[in-house]
Amino acid sequence: MEALLSRLNRVDMHETIDDRRKKTMSKEVVWIAVLGPDGSGKSTLIANLEEELKGAFRRTARFHLMPGLLRRRRDSGPVTDPHGKPPRSLPASLLKMLYYLLDYNLGYRLKVRPALVRSTLVLFDRYYDDLLIDPRRYRYGGPLGLARWLRCFIPRPDVFLVLDVPVEKLLERKQEVEPEELQRQVEAYRRFVLETPNAFLLDGSLPPEEVAREAREVLLEVLHGRYLDRRRTWFPQAAEREEEEYLEMSLGLRLPKGRPTHAYLSLPDDRGYLLPLRTGHAFRRGLELYPAQNRKARLGKAVLGALAGTGLKGPGLSKVRLEEGENSVFQTLREVFRRDDLYFAVSLGTPGPHRKPVVQVMTREGEVLGYAKIGWNKATKELVVNEAQMHNKIRCLNFPHLRIPDVVHLSQEGCSTILITRPLEGVNGGKWDNESFQELVEILAKLANQTSEDRCFLDTPFWQELNDRVLHLSDYLPHYQLKTLTHALQILENRLRDVELPWVLRLGDVTRWNTAIDEQSGILQVIDLEYAKEHWLVGWDLFRFFDRFSVIPTSKLFGYYRAVGVDPEQMDTLQLAFWVDLFTEWALTWKNAELLISPAARNVFRKIAGIIHFLNTQLEVR
Structure with a gap:
């Protein structure tokens, strides 16, 4: 951990960004919306971006909330009482929404889009989504469901930069909003980032120049990913x-x-x-x-x-x-x-x-x-061999509630490693409902109890491997992602330092399409074991089952952790450990393979990094 912190402190942001990515900035256009509560530093960030990126674009254009095509531009000064006026009536609110709809769409076609065509950096201070997070500020008195539905018809920026600042610091900067309301807004903005694929959470409590550096790196990553996405069309x-x-x-x-x-x-x-x-x-x-x-x-x-x-x-x-x-x-x-x-x-x-x-x-x-899995290079051969070995180990458990395919053949043929298994009927496309999910929870808990080994968190290979991976990724990941992972390790170390946990068999790929509950016998059927490991994080397979790249509700996990003897208060901390493990494991495979990260994988990494950041902030305040 000390080595990683030292490496992180020595990172020069200007040296971590590939020169080729810098070149793409001058050839691209980008439309950015900056969101955040009052006092989070939106205006400062926009001013810094305008200054630092002016050499990469022909010009910049700045808007507040919407394009403003249907209103006169006037400087009304800072808002000192955003919730001072009562909400409009329902008819007035509906008319206001129609006004927003027209202004955003006509303004996009007549002001925003022409600016983008002329290689203009377009910056919005707030956007339509602010209305959904803080409707009182905009005096909206209509149904929120209607406002969310209308968002489908509002043009969307390329990138949302959301500034995240602790409530205490926000109150030091501005006191126009009550602390309880500020806390609600902060949490709402965090959830917005989790639900929005092109939204990024920035630490607004940092000095302004550091926030601008993080924002610039996010934009370069987005533009670089856009280029990679277009390569298949171009070539x-x-x-x-x-x-x-x-x-x-x-x-x-x-x-x-x-x-x-x-x-x-x-x-x-x-x-x-x-x-x-x-x-x-x-x-x-x-x-x-x-x-x-x-x-x-x-x-x-x-x-x-x-x-x-x-x-x-x-x-x-x-x-x-x-x-x-x-x-x-x-x-x-x-x-x-x-x-x-x-x-x-x-x-x-x-x-x-x-x-x-x-x-x-x-x-x-x-x-x-049968089904034949073909390992054809070093990485995939290791996976195929691991699956064969885990088949044997699971067979030796004699666990009556789990069924895996029979191995027909394992051999090295020329340059390939071939594993052939018999089919398991009814796995692909199996239906999952609340009843079958509860059966899954019970079976995974029984499997955990049969394979568990109690150890303190910091004394496990899992913890050592997390630290080793993040250290190896320190010269590979964007700086903001590396900082998020390092922060997560610090939280895990502080919260689980003296905690003894059961370390259990991880099946590794318990997803809805690789598993099924046999309707007659109630047995769990699993067809993929290539990522299986012994003595791994308790609950790992249950987290993996959701596979939606979003924060998993703890209500879904309570029964499992109670059954395996783990304090439910640790659920969010263990979920953080799961996401750090998944992120670093996948990122390291890309680094070791020396491949350009595909656009799909890049989006997954962004989502997981956002989840880790969200859990970091949630666990910090407890």
Whole structure:
């Protein structure tokens, strides 16, 4: 911890930002809204950004709350009593909302958008969202639900910078608002950041120049991410070549021209699935590899399956021909199953350092014989081997409430490590309701009690690994994220210094699409164990199950922690430990792989960093 603090204190913000990212600033336009309670430093931050970024943009434009197209510009001075006037009547409030709607939309088209086109840095001091957080300030007397709905029709800035300042410091700067109301606003702004993908929380209690540095680094990260997001559009041939290389290296397959053998289902997050075209039965079963999560995705998946039943396989999908090379994994699978009449569907995996294919092995009639996970580089081979080892260890537990797939085969074939398991029916797409969730909680608690080992928090490999990871990431992460992680470690150390906890088996990937409760036996079925670990943070799998990248309500966790003998007062602190663990584990895999962080992964890191910052602030005041 001392080494990390020393490293953090030596960081020069100007040296941590890649020069190439600086160049992107001058070629981009950005629209920023700065939010925060009275006294948080919005005007100071905007003035500093105008001064520091003026060389990167042709000009700057500054607005207060809205574009102001329908009102005369007048300087009314600072607001000294924001809640002094009563709310408007309902009719007057509805007319005011119509006025806002017109001003924001017409003002965007006639003032904001033309400024952006001319490479202008557009800065808003407050925005429409302030009305939802502090309706009394704007004398809004209508239903908040209507105001939230109308937000869907308001143009959105590229970035929200939200200044977070403790109530005590806000009161030192201004006393126009009561402390209780200030506390409510501070918490509301924090929640706004968690719910808004392009919102960032800045520590407004720092000196103004430090706040401006953090803001500048956030903007550079956003613009750099925007550039990476556009690369696939600018250079589609490069993306296609990368995919072809991945197929050849991981599966020994080529993509020549000719009669297609597979349909290619491509998703917006760059995941992809190869579905066999030669038989409708195999095509429909291959769709099971795709864990459709939302209603639109489930509908599309159902339509594809229904059409395949009529003989129309994959309309609207790209078609490719797979040709097997000398080291084809498909040929290895034929030898393992001792059959030449096999059909293969492939999940190409989530892009990133741990991307690996999973092959569904089927007969012509669509009977699934097994699933093969292919480790094709150092990182993915380690995952496949770890999964095989954890299969054996979990079998030895003889835990009656957990079912995992049977291992059929594990081998090193050429440059690949191949693990083949039998299918578990009913896992993909299993339904989760309150009853099944409670069964999950009970089973995970029983598993924790059977595998627990009590140790003080600071004496565990978990704590040592967290510190080691953050130290290794100190020259890789943006400074504001590194500072957030360092602050979290300090909070964990202070709150859990002498606390003894049970350290339990972590299954690792307990998500809604990888697990299911068997309706007849009530047994938990889990298909992925590649991230399983022994003696890890209690409750880790339960946190992972939610997988929504938001703060998890402690009410969902109370029963579990009571069952494993952990003080419920520690739930938020343990949740903080979970998010720090998840963030640093994923970030370190990207660093070790020496890959550019994908836009999707970058957004995930932003969300988790926001959650950690939120929990830091919540735990600090207790």
